[in-house]
Amino acid sequence: MATKFLDADGLKYAVSKIKTLIAAKQNKLTFDSKPTSGSTNPVTSGGVYDAINNGITLSVKPYAWSSTWIEVPTEDMYVGGTEPTAEHTIWLEVSE
Structure with a gap:
């Protein structure tokens, strides 16, 4: 099996594509501002803090x-x- 290496342009292209994929996924996340029963969304840090300290x-x-x-x-x-x-x-x- 031959080993293949990326040249500088190929590496830049791969990094660009990875960043695009990460940005697209992050934009699809919906955050809850407080813990909500039955929700599968992540909760913001402030929502967790408020729930523990004020609720x-x-x-x-x-x-x-x-x-x-x-x-x-x-x-x-x-x-x-x-x-x-x-x-x-x-x-x-x-x-x-």
Whole structure:
């Protein structure tokens, strides 16, 4: 089997064709601005960020013996620096 090499003009032509194919494929993609049930489209980075940070709430009790639950958006939550104990496996605090 003989080995074939492209000369400079042939390489430029091949690269040009590859770029054209990539551009044509990219233009056919449709992006969703937020995650959508049943969609097969990719989601934009901002849509993923917003869904995680603004679309989820966490129910917390203000103290252990409370019968009241407070809905807190995840954008207002952070994991505190307190070391977990037998009573508190993870420490969550509401930011002010």
